[in-house]
Amino acid sequence: MSFFKKIFSSEKKETLNKSLENSNTSFYSKLSKAVAGKSRVDDDVLDELEEVLISSDVGVATTLKIIQRIEKRVERDKYLGAKELNGILREEIAAMLSETSGEDAVDFAIPLNQKPYVIMVVGVNGVGKTTTIGKLASQFKKKGLNVVLGAADTFRAAAIDQLQVWADRVDIPIVRQDMGSDPASVAYDTLKSAVSKDADVVIIDTAGRLHNKVNLMNELTKIKRVMQKVVPDAPNDVLLVLDGSTGQNAFEQAKQFTIATEVTALAVTKLDGTAKGGVVIGISDQFQIPVKYIGVGEAIDDLQVFNKVEFVDSFFK
Template identity: 65%
Template sequence: MGFFDKLFKRNKDQEEQKAVLDEGLKQTKENFFSKISKAIAGKSEVDEEVLDNLEEALITADVGLDTTVTIIKNIEARVAKDKYINTGELNNILQEEIANILTDSSSTDYKTYGTPLDKKPYVILVVGVNGVGKTTTIGKLAYNFKKNGKSVLLGAADTFRAAAVDQLSIWSDRVGVPIVKKEMGSDPSSVAYDTIVSGIARDVDVIIIDTAGRLHNKAHLMEELSKIKRSIGKNMENAPHEVMLVLDGSTGQNALEQAKHFTAATEVTSLAITKLDGTAKGGVVLAIANQFKIPVKYIGVGERMEDLQVFNKYEFVDTLFSLQ
């Protein structure tokens, strides 16, 4: 049982989701937990050597230098205040400090997320480089929204790659939701505009719009995303309501670089971190959340459509510190 386990009274579905999370993060938690355990092994109290070992363990677990320094400083302050802390207490304090740097969406799920009456349709603009699982994430989002009673419309505004439109069309058919698309090379902003017009006419709950994933020219990326957002806003005030950045968790620190580019180019309001199953680099979730102060809303922990989970920081931390 994890440190935060006492917070939860899970129903059957939640227990199944936790089991999927445990399995999906298996490599990450084995990597993370083993490094932390070695850092404090054989020590009876938290001294400078323990903190140095802990710092090294966090950095090598892909937590990142800046985030590691923040965690260590907070632990040092607590050790200084309480005078004596043993390594058993350190384990609990570490979990608390990691949870404190994360922002989550634990108060929402696919049933309640994103559709207050004054934001219908709720418009999500999805950004991210090619290859991170952006289109797959959109498909999984659409599936889970639909499964929970929401009507969904997709917009294929990545018109620079025929494969992108084709892939989103496949997801549209697979999930059974409509899609707005045009031929390759069309103006992405015109696709976004038509998607909003169609979504309002259809009275859908959620609109999800795909965008091109190119980073070779930051100025062009900023211009393109700004134009798309203006086109969306012409038909619906204050839309898009959310700009979701999709990052590939298996790339470790490279995901941080991608986040830097996109947060510089547009106002990112949420994160979806994919491909955490099959990688030991899931510690990068901590680095990304801490550095950019943007809530992680979803994590991908498997191939099934249900395996795009609403992020809960307490469940995530519990999993990192558990080898069951």
């Protein structure tokens, strides 16, 4: 296997390693107990490993796929020492994700032939949606791109104010209206402003509610329809933000939002300080939607483009 021969950016890798430290420590504490006193990988070890992976929020379906891959390795190699299990996990999970979840995103790049590139951001309140938008806008700006923000979450004054704080912080224009305004109207005005400014990227915040899928679907459909009056192929991306620290609840939110709207990309936040980082492996494997970004800390630069091999390398280091 050649997955881990790539040399990662040292600063980025150190940040990722630190972010996943709790997940890594928790996993290895469980794994050490599972293989204690065992010299080889046998059925008992695999049963224990299955429990460890599920309890590490990897998810049942993905865990079963991993166990099947390990079983094939045991069959092929005849004898696998328990001490080799860590390396085998890294290799097999990296291979599995590379086979099932497509190509990784290029470092905060956008297609040159789509201008403005419109990103509509969805997700429930409290997942780090506004923070992700601000950090994403900052990264795009550092790439030399002109960015415009749209505060279309008009159901909470706090949401508008929070986005304004980020706009001021990264010195990016924002289009906003009063609380209670029509979200579609804000999105329309944002795209009109972006076109007039010859902007490269537009990021539209939307309301973080999921209590009624029909209402959510109708609202997001209306926003899309109105935006297309200005930019016919908008939005180019529908980015769903998920809180990685909620573990399996992030799976459920992903399921519900993909029912309610056509999600094209995922961002998993708050991976620092949680032991539930395994959820990213499960989400990356289970949904036919790429994980594009991960939140690995509170600093403005602590939003990273998700790289499957790099993530697995840090999780199982």
